[in-house]
Amino acid sequence: MTLLDAAFAHPQGLAGRLGAMIMAYMTRQRNLWTISLLDLRPNDHILEVGFGPGALIQEMALRVPEGFVAGVDASSLMVRQATRRNKKAIQSKQVVLKEGSALTLPFEDNWFDVALSANSIQIWPDQLTGVKEMYRVLKRGGRVALILQPVWAKADQEVKDIGAGLLSTLKQAGFQQTRLEFKSMKPVSTVCALGIKECA
Numbered sequence: 001m002t003l004l005d006a007a008f009a010h011p012q013g014l015a016g017r018l019g020a021m022i023m024a025y026m027t028r029q030r031n032l033w034t035i036s037l038l039d040l041r042p043n044d045h046i047l048e049v050g051f052g053p054g055a056l057i058q059e060m061a062l063r064v065p066e067g068f069v070a071g072v073d074a075s076s077l078m079v080r081q082a083t084r085r086n087k088k089a090i091q092s093k094q095v096v097l098k099e100g101s102a103l104t105l106p107f108e109d110n111w112f113d114v115a116l117s118a119n120s121i122q123i124w125p126d127q128l129t130g131v132k133e134m135y136r137v138l139k140r141g142g143r144v145a146l147i148l149q150p151v152w153a154k155a156d157q158e159v160k161d162i163g164a165g166l167l168s169t170l171k172q173a174g175f176q177q178t179r180l181e182f183k184s185m186k187p188v189s190t191v192c193a194l195g196i197k198e199c200a
């Protein structure tokens with residue numbers, strides 16, 4: 001495993017701790033932009049897949065005071081860190097964080113109003129299976145958001161191409177009313193692919 005893998009993709013050990021500090025610090029602007037796209041309601045049930053240090057979980061919990069925020073992450077280190085960051089909301093049962101895989105989400109069908117993932121899908125071993133899982137756990141009318149700030153992209157055109165790939169994955173998983181949003185950011189633009197699990 002490379003140092004970058006241990007810091008960000010599969011956070012563990014000292015590199016994972018350092019990566020978590022960087023992610024928690026560097027993602028605030030992206031997290032606030034993400035929230036602005038989600039049209040959150042106070043009683044929404046939200047799921048974040050691949051929450052890392054849990055900074056977005058914390059921001060979302062503040063905005064759904066009568067709702068519920070759940071998270072799944074494959075890294076035990078990230079689950080511990082995000083648990084520490086969200087301690088009060090976990091104690092009051094407004095937040096639940098689980099160690100697990102995007103490919104087999106530990107939640108029942110038709111449970112969430114919003115399912116999202118930020119800078120994690122590029123690491124999943126099978127993106128379509130993960131997005132189909134998000135579809136499964138969403139209620140009819142539920143909203144999905146896949147956010148990616150691809151730091152490896154060399155130009156904005158590459159970010160657009162990545163967005164087109166995310167959109168295609170959403171459609172294959174069954175989502176409708178799909179669309180892309182872009183935000184110019186440093187060091188590279190961010191794309192968000194959005195969609196709806198439509199009523200039958």
Ligand SMILES: C[S@@+](CC[C@H](N)C(=O)[O-])C[C@H]1O[C@@H](n2cnc3c(N)ncnc32)[C@H](O)[C@@H]1O
Nearest residue numbers: 008023050051052073074075101102118119120
């Ligand atoms: C680059 S970090 C992003 C963390 C956070 N969402 C952010 O934007 O700062 C990727 C996260 O995805 C998690 N992850 C990677 N593969 C996963 C999988 N198959 N299922 C669930 N989580 C996964 C990692 O453990 C890590 O916490």
